[in-house]
Amino acid sequence: MTTTSKNPNWFDIGMDAWALAAESNIVIAMRIGSLAQGGPAAVQEAGRMVSEKVAANIKLGCDLMTGKLGSSPEAIVSGSIAHYAKSVVANRKRLSDTPAAQMIENGAEQE
Template identity: 70%
Template sequence: MSNPKNYPPSWFSVGMDAWALAAESNMVIAMRMGALAFGGPSALKEAERMVSEKLSANMALGADIVTGKLGHSPEQIMSGSIAHYSRSVTANRRRLGWE
């Protein structure tokens, strides 16, 4: 995220990236709760999408960890995991209308 690929991340940068992911995730949760509160077919579609996205993201992350794609040090694995989830969270925030 905030480090070049060839430079190992520090725990400080990993912590800051985790904090940013948590803040953005909370925005997405709030927007999704608002969409679900309206009910109807769009709420059902959003709920189904939410579950399927989580399953897909977790399976892909597991495969990346097992194959070593994220690196081998704890810092690299954490940083890669945060980057993995950040892509989905950012896409959802944009899709739900908060630029």
């Protein structure tokens, strides 16, 4: 998803942020569909969602405090986007085989 080079500029960072937002919205739609179906799978997904977010925020905070993201504002923002993009892409791949994802794809084809 992110294509920003080692020397990020604000335009590329903006494009990466836009791509992350678009991808995140797809994952949110898939998760809402899974949660709306209810049952044990929904409970498991809700727990997974919360634990992933907490872990991602803690890891990003540690990376920020230890300087792993860099020292310039551009490097920090770019690194933060890349950090969250990994989780979003992984979740989209994982959720793409769920019934909720199939409904989203079929609904988009019918319009």
